[in-house]
Amino acid sequence: MDIDEFVESVLSEINDYLKGSELVIESISHNSLKKITDLALPLEGMGYQTVLSDINHFLRYSVRTDHPGFMNPLWGGMNITAFLGEVIASLANNSMYTYELSPVATLIEQSLIRRMCEIVGFGDGNGTLTTGGSNGNMIGMLCARYRINPLGLRTGYDSKNLVCFVSEESHYSVRMSATVLGIGLDNLISVPCDVNGKMRPEKLTEEIEFAKLNGQIPFCVIATAGTTVRGAFDPIKEISEICTDNNLWLHVDAAWGGSCLFSAKHRHLMDGIELADSLCWDAHKMMGIPLVCSAFLAKDPDSLSKVYNFTDSANYLFHEETSEVDLGRFSLQCGRRNDALKLFLAWREKGDAGWAKLVESYMDLAEYLEQKIVESENLELMSSREWTNVCVRYNIEGQDLNELNSKIREQIRINGKYMVSRSTLNNAIILRPVIANHSISKDTIDGLVNEIVTVGNEIISGIPQK
């Protein structure tokens, strides 16, 4: 097989894949998959024919994240424009550190950051594309620490007394950030939530006062706009007032919920966001851009260049003449992919109006799913719904519901028509389908509800499952 044949065969494999598939996943055990996958990295090359079989095998046993039944994580679906944008970015293989090496891509990323800042209400804000929401939360914490002590950049920080506040339902990446920055997990204070999973402002005030009495130094609050399990939005306005009163940096983890800002109908969920100091917002979640496409935005345009002054030493990369346009000065990465193009192209195709429509259609579908659950005899809604996360379990008397729901979830996955997440809420195991995939329709939702009920009924009736 020569290279032209190889390229042609791969393109035809891609075309076949884009035609879709009946199942989300061809279920196979870890052991079996290991047995049938040739993982050897050989001494001598095996050529294009082998690579083609590898690709075929990879696609066959991968989860079909473009399938309508894929309602598991906070992302999914196949946006063809964004996918092709990703392909073009790989083809050009630019690195985003200098304008010189990425002229068009730099202009595009700047345009995206500017527009996202406008939407947030950070008039003169600045920002950067990052490696994901986790990274964005870390950068927020980094800016917050710099603010209370800029000199620490040179002298080092004593982080035994710095405390940061997050809701008890925040994403685990805030724990990652505290670990990396050396803040210490004990200095990450969990603020209790109300019954809907939202941070309680009065509890935040209490915790801040308690920390101060303890001789600790509060420096940051991280609020969440769209929690992972319930999709709850912390009350940003009230939290921001507390931050102002206590001179604290407010970072908002809007990785999941940020896209509500496109919709006039739903942007109230993030009321007060313009009062925050920074946020992260993942375009690879609700906006359906291929992984990874995530923005960190700061209200003070100089936040990043102040903290990131380490780039000044890199005379082999950054030159004085282009200091205004070299995005590497605003990034924790040196070599960095062009994640901007795919989002830019999708935005050009859809416009703000297209994003708004997408968000609203997802909310409608989530409401529809909620209704279906409420109407279903054996299904129980496990949390109020604010965003497109739907927390549900199968409920019937006389059963260990945690065991039963774990079994139901696993069986649904094995059946292969749907895939939903398993989570824990107040020690109850729940299923959490989420709407973040543009191929989902009402029919998909009818099918999912039917699948959960049928599998549940069959398990409790002792009908053998495959």
Added chain:
Amino acid sequence: MDIDEFVESVLSEINDYLKGSELVIESISHNSLKKITDLALPLEGMGYQTVLSDINHFLRYSVRTDHPGFMNPLWGGMNITAFLGEVIASLANNSMYTYELSPVATLIEQSLIRRMCEIVGFGDGNGTLTTGGSNGNMIGMLCARYRINPLGLRTGYDSKNLVCFVSEESHYSVRMSATVLGIGLDNLISVPCDVNGKMRPEKLTEEIEFAKLNGQIPFCVIATAGTTVRGAFDPIKEISEICTDNNLWLHVDAAWGGSCLFSAKHRHLMDGIELADSLCWDAHKMMGIPLVCSAFLAKDPDSLSKVYNFTDSANYLFHEETSEVDLGRFSLQCGRRNDALKLFLAWREKGDAGWAKLVESYMDLAEYLEQKIVESENLELMSSREWTNVCVRYNIEGQDLNELNSKIREQIRINGKYMVSRSTLNNAIILRPVIANHSISKDTIDGLVNEIVTVGNEIISGIPQK
């Protein structure tokens, strides 16, 4: 234009691009590019026809990193297999956090990490693909800090007294790492290099003793295998002995030089690497894999899971049953792209022997370039050559050589046939072509040498340039 036409047109654009181009870059000023680039993110969608023009414009004004004249950064060239691997990974759009969502990709990444550990000499080692060498250096520093005080993860670190040692020619990302971890830039001790740019072990010993006398706590040494400007390799064996004597973690930044390990002829450059505690190694540099593809490897297989215990709180993502195979437990990212497939496929195609051949052919070409420079009347080799970096300047009496070489470099870029980096060595501005692009041949090198000399001659003769 409907979606099928759109897809077809983009694929045909890709095919055209793959046919190559005469120039590395169609030179255009920042202002002009801004004027002719439509950067608007519109209210209403503009459809596929606009996106197609955007793609065309993007490719036209992007730097051709696959062009043989592209000898600027430590990466380049177009490995078709790896590029198609990237396309397939985007198509499947998996996230690497759980085995369940990325079954084949998980097995593939594990296989790569295992093989890279074997090559390094970390028999039972473990690791993860990261977002780049900068990130890998930070993770190394993180593991080092954990080792001197595991309890700090809970209580926070007092980083005012922690000191880390690097050579004065290390990459700026070690400064980034110190900033993020809160170590403080003053606590990053620069160890002097010898005339070839290699860290001097006796100076390292002195600095460690001095720090201890000062009441500081040394915790980490970061050696470099392949520095950015000269391609120098720090003497790992001698440094590792000093680390052992002083109970210090040794991390090696082998982002650029790691690939020498494939070649029996050149792997001596990293003699003693098996004595290090961790390293990073970029497959997107010399191995020509599209950006980003970078590994962090640690000798102690538990290094990462110990430092990363923050994942334990994420019951919505990680379940007990699959704790052994969920790669998210070893990563600072939550959502993470599949960067493994492209490297795996290229490795399957080429084999270890193919990588060795690549490394050796690059070294031969670098030697050829060095010879050409030595033989050329007006060119001066500015550093001894150990790897494929070649440091050169145009030298003639009675000229401001810094100004002249800056001009030469800029003029070469404008001419568009070659692109080389501009760096500073001992206050001298130099040109630094590097061999890291498989389309470079001896002809390319002849052409480059001729271009530097011609442009230099023309500038000093006052011949107007375009």
